[in-house]
Amino acid sequence: MPILPILQFPDPRLKEKSDPVAVVSDEVYSFVDDLLETMRASPGCVGIAAPQVGVSRRIVAVDVSGHRRGSQEENHGLLVLVNPEILAMGGKQLVREGCMSVPDYTANVQRAQWVLVDALDREGKQIILEAIGFEAVAIQHEVDHLDGYLFLDRVSSIKTDLFRRKRFR
């Protein structure tokens, strides 16, 4: 189970739309293992999408249960979503997001407070779930990756909402 290398902006593969998964095969199952291992290898990381490791397929993972604020809100723990589709969203929240594929910046991004998601789980079973708060943000961020969007595409003002990471060794 290797830790996969993360593509970084401006790699053009991050801007592509990923392909749906036709069958949740054993191969998909074992790829998810690598994806999760890669997510967990990055400190504080609460989500990952397949295109971030150069795999153009609609697979994401999210787990906010280890996050300081996320853990205090209602959440599903580890979520693996195959072919996720956001059916509905509501409310607004402004959240500071960072991304392994855009390592030098963080940004305030406006996201929905609540989402309703249709997806397959890693066994290929259809699930419909609701998510709120940070978990909802993580899902929106990862689903964006599947459509070739980065948080940079969601920032409304570079002047006030985009922050260069300043914390060095």
Next chain:
Amino acid sequence: MGSYLSPLRGKGDCGMAHFSVSVMGKDRPGIVAEVSRVLYELGFNIEDSTCTILSGQFAMILVVFHETLQAVGEVSPSFEEVRQKMGLLVTVHPLKAEEVVHEKSFAGHPHIISVYGADRPGIVYSVARELAQRKVNITDLNTQVVGSKDRPVYVMVLEVDIPESVDRKELDGVFDRIKKELGVSISVRPIETLEL
């Protein structure tokens, strides 16, 4: 022996020299163009840069590197024309390889400290002194005076990294004392970044 060593040294890791270049002066169009032209003509790479304008004063700092140029004396005089023509202060400072840091770490907990109150001397110092004593690193600082002429309000927003070792209760106590002494409001909030 030195004559044998020096060409080797030039080819190794030490061959690439980093400098910081700081530029300051009255803001006007063309400063970035002129400074970057000089760097380009000398064959520099701009690795990192940022700029700001405060009360009409433009300030920029760049970290640049060059494959062969090693000495400040080979770089700084090239800015003379820009200094004269645009009335700028341009300072070139050599950086040791180990001073140029790229790796990020999240050792401390990032927080925003906002302070505001009636304008009076010592607000920045009172807060910064206490932070320094506790090894809290300030990574960003913005201050401005807002409000009306007769009722100016001083606003300071700091981004800081609070190390694990800091006793938050004790720090809050100190801030409570400063609040009373200076009549300001101080709040400390964690920056909750969602790492995705």
